[in-house]
Amino acid sequence: xxxxxxxxxxxxxxxxxxxxxxxxSRYAYVRIGDRASAEDIAGETFLKALKAxxxxxxxxxxxxxxxxxxxxxxxxxxxxxxxxxxxxxxxEVDLPxxxxxxxxxxxxxxxxxxNQAMKALSPAQQEVIRLRFMAELSSKEVAAIMxxxxxxxxxxxxxxxxxxxxxxxx
Amino acid sequence: xxxxxxxxxxxxxRLARGxxxxxxxxxxPRQADELRPALLTVSRVKKVNTFEPGMEAKSEARRRFDHAxxxxxxxxxRSFLSRLAxxxxxxxxxxxxxxxxxxxYNAQQPGIxxxxxxxxxxxxxxxxxxxxxxxxxxxxxxxxxxxxxIDKVGLxxxxxxxxxxxxxxxxxxxxxxxxxTQAIWRGNMPEGQYSKVFxxxxxxxxxxxxxxxxxxxxxxxxxxxxxxxxxxxxxSITGFTFDLTVTASGNPKNGLRYMLKPQIDESxxxxxxxxxxxxxxxxxxxx
Numbered sequence: 414x415x416x417x418x419x420x421x422x423x424x425x426x427x428x429x430x431x432x433x434x435x436x437x438s439r440y441a442y443v444r445i446g447d448r449a450s451a452e453d454i455a456g457e458t459f460l461k462a463l464k465a466x467x468x469x470x471x472x473x474x475x476x477x478x479x480x481x482x483x484x485x486x487x488x489x490x491x492x493x494x495x496x497x498x499x500x501x502x503x504x505e506v507d508l509p510x511x512x513x514x515x516x517x518x519x520x521x522x523x524x525x526x527x528n529q530a531m532k533a534l535s536p537a538q539q540e541v542i543r544l545r546f547m548a549e550l551s552s553k554e555v556a557a558i559m560x561x562x563x564x565x566x567x568x569x570x571x572x573x574x575x576x577x578x579x580x581x582x583x
Numbered sequence: 584x585x586x587x588x589x590x591x592x593x594x595x596x597r598l599a600r601g602x603x604x605x606x607x608x609x610x611x612p613r614q615a616d617e618l619r620p621a622l623l624t625v626s627r628v629k630k631v632n633t634f635e636p637g638m639e640a641k642s643e644a645r646r647r648f649d650h651a652x653x654x655x656x657x658x659x660x661r662s663f664l665s666r667l668a669x670x671x672x673x674x675x676x677x678x679x680x681x682x683x684x685x686x687x688y689n690a691q692q693p694g695i696x697x698x699x700x701x702x703x704x705x706x707x708x709x710x711x712x713x714x715x716x717x718x719x720x721x722x723x724x725x726x727x728x729x730x731x732x733i734d735k736v737g738l739x740x741x742x743x744x745x746x747x748x749x750x751x752x753x754x755x756x757x758x759x760x761x762x763x764t765q766a767i768w769r770g771n772m773p774e775g776q777y778s779k780v781f782x783x784x785x786x787x788x789x790x791x792x793x794x795x796x797x798x799x800x801x802x803x804x805x806x807x808x809x810x811x812x813x814x815x816x817x818x819s820i821t822g823f824t825f826d827l828t829v830t831a832s833g834n835p836k837n838g839l840r841y842m843l844k845p846q847i848d849e850s851x852x853x854x855x856x857x858x859x860x861x862x863x864x865x866x867x868x869x870x
Contacts, residue, residue: 423652430645431848438636452636456644460651524631531628546625547632549599552592567588570595571621578624 422466425476430459433477437484440548444488445495454491458484478557481550485558530580538573545570590614594622598629601832601840642810642847711857712772712815713822714749715764716782718756719846722831722839725791729756729800729829731843732786736768738823739779745772756827764824772815780850781808782825787843789829800829802843809845813852820857826850 434455442451461483462469469479531539537559544555556566594607604622608615714736723729732753737746749767759765784807787800807827815821826849831839 423655427648427652430648434641434644435636439632439634442634443632448634448637449640451634452640452644455636456640456647459644459648463648463651463655520631523627527628527631542628545595546629547634551596564588567592571588571591574591574621574624577628578620581624581627 419467422469422476423463426459426462426466426480429476429480433480434459436548436550437481440481440484440543441488441491443543443547445491450491454484454487458487461487474557475554477550478554481544481548481554481558526581527577530577533580534573534576538569538576541566541569542573542577587614587617591618591621594618595625598622598625602834606834606837638808638847639810645848646812710769710771711774711817711820712770713766713820714768715766715822715824716754716756717759717762717764717824717826717849719826719828719849720760722829722841723756723760725793725831725839725841726757726829727790727792727795729787729789730754731756731784731788731827733767733782734785735783736825737779737781737783738772738777740773740775740777742775756829766822772821774815774817776812776814778812779808779810780823780825781806783807784843789841798838798841800841800843807843807845809847809850811847811851814854816854818857819854821852821854823852824850 437458438451438455441454442448445451445454458480462480465483469476531542534542540559541555544550544558545552550558552566552570553563556563559566561569590611594611597607597610598604604619604626607622608618611618716733730753733749734752735746736749737744739745747768747770750769751765751767754765754767783805784802785805787802789798789800790796791798809825811823813821813823826846828844828846830842830844832842833840
């Protein structure tokens with residue numbers, strides 16, 4: 414990669430920081446349930462991406478998807494280091510303590526219901542839900558991250574939503 | 584007929600853009616019966632995941648990223664002043680305000696004239712700090728006028744908050760895009776390191792270009808705060824620019840929702856030696 418192209422890519426990466434730091438934080442938080450670690454992972458993702466930029470080649474993988482792959486790998490490493498090998502259930506995640514107790518209890522209950530329903534999905538479906546709903550990526554970006562076609566992602570999200578709906582009304 | 588998977592996919596994108604379930608159902612009335620339960624399920628799942636990263640952590644991450652970027656490129660760590668060579672924006676104008684000569688304002692008009700980027704008289708005996716407002720256009724371009732009233736400004740030092748009331752309290756943001764700035768206070772501040780800045784916005788009044796009508800512009804709270812590390816030191820003048828912007832979300836059909844926000848990346852301080860502030864030049868505007 415020429416020096417000029419590298420500079421352009423650096424600028425592109427810097428331009429993505431504002432929006433994608435938030436998306437990556439949310440994605441990491443849903444997976445690991447710890448605020449500080451999720452924020453650390455988001456920051457470290459950009460540092461790692463900057464370091465790896467000379468070897469980045471677009472070739473159908475937009476920079477956003479490449480960034481999320483780095484984030485995904487960091488989350489996996491984090492969970493492996495924690496020797497848990499699973500995401501922290503959402504009902505173990507802290508909720509703000511300045512909320513009305515009755516509302517807080519209802520929030521926790523709802524979180525537990527949703528978490529339980531999510532567990533019934535396949536790992537790929539769960540990942541699609543996390544990337545589409547929490548990180549708010551497009552289906553095209555999700556497809557690039559997961560190495561699947563756009564159509565496959567759309568089908569997975571439709572079937573995941575249908576399954577979640579079924580479980581959440583039961 | 585558009586495949587249901589594609590329709591649902593489009594609705595998920597619309598929800599991510601801030602549109603409502605009802606907006607989506609209105610866009611696809613024939614599929615509404617099938618879409619409604621699916622989208623309500625999506626809303627439920629999203630609602631329990633309302634995590635927002637902290638501003639402080641984000642600012643710190645940004646600072647580390649910028650530092651690493653400078654190192655990777657083999658550049659020495661850029662001081663805020665040196666970034667002026669790359670940012671043809673508000674900070675150049677801020678530096679220009681500090682280094683140029685002072686215009687004499689009408690002696691019968693003490694204080695700072697509203698809506699006009701000003702040159703601030705600073706003498707060697709006082710006035711080590713200037714507070715300026717600017718904005719990044721975004722949705723401000725939709726407005727014919729967008730007046731904000733700032734009742735108070737606060738700066739955090741190691742020993743606590745220092746607050747002051749701006750000399751210019753009401754500004755029209757449509758007049759301050761990009762590199763244009765409005766100084767709203769000048770004077771002396773204690774020397775030392777500062778880490779946070781807030782403005783207290785008591786009122787926002789926007790009039791849209793298209794309709795000529797007043798519209799509600801929300802803000803995260805009356806107090807809009809950013810983290811920014813800067814120094815005020817002897818023998819120099821520090822100019823701090825607080826940059827704002829307005830974003831729009833929702834469906835233009837039902838009326839966009841406007842939000843006033845800080846523009847962290849465009850905010851910050853420029854420090855100039857006091858001796859350079861005594862040269863005479865006209866009040867420049869950045870081209």
